[in-house]
Amino acid sequence: MGDGVSIDENGAASDGVSGGVSSGADRGVDADQPRTKPRRELTITVLLALLGGAVAWIAAGRVWATGRAGIAPDTVAVSATGSSLSAAVSTLGLTAIAGALALLATQRLARRLVGVLLVAVGVGVVVSALGARGATHAAHVLGEKAAAKGLSSGAVPAHMAAWWLLAVLGAVPVVLAGLAAVVRGSAWPGMSSRYENAAPKAARPVDAGSSKDLWDALDRGEDPTEAAPAARTT
Numbered sequence: 001m002g003d004g005v006s007i008d009e010n011g012a013a014s015d016g017v018s019g020g021v022s023s024g025a026d027r028g029v030d031a032d033q034p035r036t037k038p039r040r041e042l043t044i045t046v047l048l049a050l051l052g053g054a055v056a057w058i059a060a061g062r063v064w065a066t067g068r069a070g071i072a073p074d075t076v077a078v079s080a081t082g083s084s085l086s087a088a089v090s091t092l093g094l095t096a097i098a099g100a101l102a103l104l105a106t107q108r109l110a111r112r113l114v115g116v117l118l119v120a121v122g123v124g125v126v127v128s129a130l131g132a133r134g135a136t137h138a139a140h141v142l143g144e145k146a147a148a149k150g151l152s153s154g155a156v157p158a159h160m161a162a163w164w165l166l167a168v169l170g171a172v173p174v175v176l177a178g179l180a181a182v183v184r185g186s187a188w189p190g191m192s193s194r195y196e197n198a199a200p201k202a203a204r205p206v207d208a209g210s211s212k213d214l215w216d217a218l219d220r221g222e223d224p225t226e227a228a229p230a231a232r233t234t
Contacts, residue, residue, distance in 0.1 A: 041180065042188040046100045049118055049177035053096025055170030056125050060090035062163040065138035067156040069146030078145045078156060082163055085141055086132035089167050092125045096174045103181055107190040115181025122175035126168050133164040 060082035068075040083090040099118045106114055131137070138158035146156055 038184075038188045041184055042103065045177045045180045045184075045188075046103050048173040048180075049096055049100030049103065052122065052170045052173035052175075052177065053093045053100060055093075056096065056129075056167045056174070057090055057093030059129075059163045059167040059170060060086075060093060062161070062166075064132065064161050064163050065135075065142060065158040066161070067139070067142045067158045069142065069149075069151045069156045076146065076149060076151060078142045078149070080138060080141045080145060080158075082129070082132060082167060084145075085138060086128045088128040089125055089132065092121050092128065093167075093170070096121045096125075099174075100177070103177075103185070103188075104191055107188075108186045111185035111188065112182050115178045115183075115185055118178030118181065119175050120178075122171040122178060125171035125174065129164045129167040129171075133160060135160055 062082060063079045064082045064085055065080045067078055069078050096118060099114055099121060102114045103111060135158050136155075138160060139155040142156035142158050143154050146154075
């Protein structure tokens, strides 16, 4: 029919204009999905690295080893945190947090390099935590702390807590975030592209002619901002 309304085989009428609008809206939704997925991946990866780094750093500040130095009954309790047993755990935890923020500020190759750094940081946390959990190493550290308090130097039998295990668990999301950045980092948007997509496009100025033409158009009741229908013939 001439008015754009069609009749299907079931006798139902459909408007071609509304169909075009709905299909255009569907295409708009589909077009947003490819851009939303990389941003979601980036957000999840950053959160993983932040979480893992924070867990490792917090675990490093807990007491990993305790003991009593001196001769009974004159004994003094001594303790050592994860940072005292291995300063690398705390440092690497902070490095993971910094690396998570760097994922937002970098793009393509630089972001992949940050991913490699995160993987190395996660592995370093595991190695450092496992090395610091040994009772022999902790006994020497407790002995040094006892000597600093004026007690007799020497190894102090240590009782180990399980905070080192929490540091190891914190390294897992850091490594996963690093691997994700290496594999998928080049497809993620950067900070600049986010701002560009969020900023509205500036409207192009309309060439409405000279100021005299604008006033003449207003006097005639016309809208000077509308595009000229056609060029005047001479």
